[in-house]
Amino acid sequence: MSHAPFGRRQLTVTGIDELGVYRVLRAADPHGPPVEPGQFAMLAAVERWGGGEGDRPYVPRAFSIARQQGEESHFLLEDVGPGTQRLCELGPGDRLWALGPLGRGFTAPTEGRRALLVGGGVGIAPLAILQDTLACDVTVLLGFRDAARAEGAALLGGAQVATDDGSSGHHGLVTELLAAELQRDPRAVVYACGPAPMLEGVRAMCEHSAIPAQLALEAGMACGFGACYGCVVPKRGGGYLRVCVDGPVIDAAELEHVDVHAGAPA
C-alpha cells in the first residue's frame, strides 16, 4: 500500500457531471499516489467551507474514490447536508482540499471465486474503481430508492438494479438479487458498500451461507487518519474498530453486526 502524502493538498475541479440525483465530481490530482479500490479521501472546498446551514461545514467530508482516470480522481456526491451541498456547487476551476488516499481497501478474490459487487445508493462509489481494477468475472447488483437514483448505476458496467419503489429494475431489495446470485453459484466473494441496513442484510446472508464478504463502511469522521477516534464501529468480541484506519473495508467476520450510525457530518 502506498502512503498518502502527509498534509492536505489542493486539487482543481475539472468537471462535475449529473448522474440522476447524484453528481460525479472530477478533480485533477497530479500528486496523488495510486489508489487501492475502497480507499477514501477527506474533501473540503477551499472557498466558503463554513457558513452554510447551521454555520457548517467545519471538518472535511470523507468520500470513497470512485474512479481514477489518468491524473483525475472521481467522487460520487449526493446533496444531503451542508458539506455535500457545498461540494455539489463546485464547478471547473474551483479548488478542493484533499487528504488521501486513506484507509484499507478491498482485497482481490481468492482463486476460483467470482466477485459479487453489491452496492446501495451513493455507496456504489468504491465498487466502480473495484470493477475497473478486477480482471476476473464480476457480477454487479445495485439497489436504489427510486428511478432517479437508479441512474447512478451507469457509474458501473452491466449492473442488475433493484429499486425500493419498483420504478426501475427489480421491485425490492438488492439483497434479494444477492440471494438469487448466491443460490445460482455460491463460489463467490461479496464486496459491498451502502447504507447500514443493506450492509447488515449482506453480512447476515453471507455469514449464514459461509461466503466471505468485504464491507466498505461509512461513519462520521473528523480526520480520516486515526486521530479523532470518532468513527468507531463495534467489533465482534467487544471493543471498537476505527473505520478510517482499520477500514473502511472490513472483513464481515470481524463484525457481529453492522451498527453504523448514519447522520454523520454530511
Next chain:
Amino acid sequence: MSVEFCGLTLAHPVINGSGTFDAIAARRAFGEQLRERFPFAAYVSKTITLEPRAGNPPPRLWEAPAGLINSIGLPNKGLYDYVREDLPALGEIGIGARPGAGGTDPSVPLITNVMGASAEELAQLLEVCNERTEIAALELNVSCPNVKTGLDIGADPRQLEAVVSAVRGRTDKPLIVKLTPNTADVPDCALAAEHGGADAVSLINTLRATALAPRRSPGGSERWLGGGSGGLSGPAIRPVALAQVAAVAARVKIPVIGMGGVQSAAHARDLLDVGATLVAVGTESFRDPTVAARIARELARGVPAGEPIGAAREDSGA
C-alpha cells in the same frame, strides 16, 4: 525559535493537544513522512489510564458551528500496554528520548497524559511513567469525576491542590496539570495546581456541550452522542481560550500551555502574547495534519500582531 519549557529545549513553541493526534495511526496513513516532517515540537499522548478503556459507544461526534463536539470517552490500551507497545512504536517515529542518547538526541520529547480516578491510581501511573526514560514530562488530565464525590477533581481548587500535592512526589519529571474550563474560577484552579506543586498548567480543555438527536421522537430530548454529552472544540471556543489563558497567565508564575481553536500563526501569537509559553493545536490538525508545522514556520518568520496571516496564506500549502 527554540523554547525552554520546564527544563526541556523545544525546537519551536507548537505542540499538540492531548487526544488530537495519534502518531502511531498517522504513521500507518502517511508512512515515513510523519517522522521526517513531524509537525509538533513535543508530542502529547492521548490520555492513558491504569486499566484499558474501550471508550464511549458511537456516535461520538457532532459538528457544531465552527467546531466539533466529541464524546470519545478516553479509549486507550491501559498503562501497561502503553508502556510495552506504544513507547517502542513511538520510538520508531522518533518520539521519546532514546536511552543513553544524551544531549544530542534529535528525538521529539514525549509528554504522557494520564488520568486516574483517585490519588492512588494517579500515583501508580506517575511511578510507572517515572521509570521510563522515553517520557520527558507528564500531564495530568484532571477532568475526571472523583470516584467518591462524583465531581470533577479539576473543577474544585481545594480538591485539585490536594490531589496534585499528594502525587507530586511520585515523579521527578516535569508535571503539567491540564485544567478544565468547566468551572467557576479557572485562575483559582491554576493557582491551586501551582500550590500543589505543578510545574506548568495547560488549558483549555473542551467546553462541556451536547446535541439533541435530529430524528428524535416528537417533543423528545434524546441526545445524539452515545456518551450523552461531550466537549466542544475548534474555532468556536477560541475567544474563551484567549480569555482563560490570559487570566491564568496573569495569576500563576509557572509556564502556561495555551490552546483552544488555534488555526493560524496569528491565533498562536495571540495566546503567546497573553502569556503562554507554548501553544497547542488540536482540532485543526483533524482538517490538516501538517497545520502545526505551518504555524511554527510562520511564527518563526514573525507575525505582525492582528494580521490574519494563517488564513491569508492558507493556499500556500503545507
